[in-house]
Amino acid sequence: MDNSVRDFDGWWDYGDPAGTASRFRARLAEPMPDEAYRLELLTQLARTEGLQRNFAVAHAILDEIESALTEALPVAWVRYHLERGRVLNSAGEGVLARPHFQAAWDGARQVGADSLAVDAAHMVAIVAEPDEQILWNEQAIAYAEASEQPGARNWLGSLYNNLGWTYHDLGQLDKALDLFERAQTHFAERAIPDRLRIARWCVARCLRSIGRLDEALAGQRALETEYAALDEAAGYVYEELGELLLLQGDAQAAAPYFGQAHAILSQDTWLQAQEPERLARLQTLAQS
Template sequence: MITILIGSIVLCLLFAPFAHAEDLPVFDKLWNYDKPDETEKAFREILPQAEASGNLAYLLQLKTQIARTLGLQREFSQAHDLLDEVEKALTTDLSGDRAGDRAGDLSVAWIRYFLERGRLLNSSGNPEASRSFFLQAWELGRRTGNDFYTVDAAHMMAIVSPSEHQMTWNKKALEIAEASEDKRARGWLGSLYNNMGWTYNDLGEYEKALVLFEKAWEFRKDQADAGGARIAKWCVAHALRKMGRIDRALEMQRELEEEILAEGADPDGFVYEEIAECLYETGRPEEAAPYYRKAYQLLKEIHWVAQGEPERLERLKQRGG
């Protein structure tokens, strides 16, 4: 039944009026990674238009991103089912000139399929299985000159690789991003500086981490990315605390607290946590306690913290009193 259904979809695409991608909505601009449920809704609203367009490459790429929204909502089974559908459509033999014209270049759809299958596996707790998909995305991206997705694949390889290989993959991603003429590929630089900084941070090499966090901060400011700049500033302050420069670290975290309040943004549990740590480490546990409490109340609501770092939450709870 599934094979018949997919075959019917493909036939409909072959004989539907064809729409070029530039005539269709740029769905990647609809992404809000903080609200995947809203993004899923936005993507599904344009799905009928994509299905009627006859543009298979566009349709399949859109479906990979719907799968990504499902993964971010931890609807892993639904996401994998949708990617199964994408895979079957990609591997269906579309022979003949008319089919070739209608299918378009499917290389990007393949790359995005590999990326999202890998992300799903990693997010659901199977990073080992995800590597082969990220590696396939990397290899196809390099072969076809798709720098943006090649950098994405390399940065994901860094995330899921053993610690001794992480920096190698980060450097590969950085090399491509810095040399690329693709503006979107260069847009990865802030994330790459951040990721490399955290790799050094986890190794206890805080001075090297600081240099990269500062690069990320400057990049985000140059891009007028207020949210990204705030996160990067937090990372700089974190590294300073780890290096023992606690007064400056506390000053920067206090600035962030004031900026968030002035902008009317949601309170940030990570900022509260760092303020608490700075105060505690300078012998002010009573002053730190309310910040530990506020950090605990906010961070326990973040799924990856609650699931992955229960000891961290317990520590915040205990020190908050």
């Protein structure tokens, strides 16, 4: 029985699922060390297709995996349920996704795959009703903090962030800010600059909700400068700068930021599908 958890993170660029898919397909064309490796790699390929909203392709890959699973491949079984659930959730089928995430949570704990258990718990939290989200996020955090496996502990920054957004959406802004700051510390200590910038954005966004506009603006201005130095587009930073300037009564200064935000974020297929009103608002405010 193969209980080892392979680390595919180095293959991933979550901002480029198509490029990631090409890497996985190239590896799959090479000789495989064993069937467990092949099936687990296929689960990652299915995930790339789900992120591109190629749901039929993703499910076909997962069907292939399902037909090959045996009791001797428990980690592949866990990964199969994780990725089937993720594809269903991306397609708006959160209710159908949840049993897969809970199966992965149970299966991963049974074989001591702590990082996959934490991943599964955090996905249950994402699809759960609001009154359960806090419970599942806290359960995931407790499991990660208690684990001696680095792969599980590496989840903590994302978990703090997710729970922070749950509290933010409930209007419990002080709790949200504390969690966003814990996420920022997590990524700073591990010197993960791209994740650290996202964490700093979340802190600044929460400061806007609290009403600490000057601090929020300073945070977003700093991020604007850093992204410019990296020659990277920063649609969400531009959106926030527009919102902050608008709140400060400067619609004229805000409009170009809304325009830049719309130009970038309108290319995001997830936002197109899930938040068309948000994109329309950006376009309207850009013309103010």
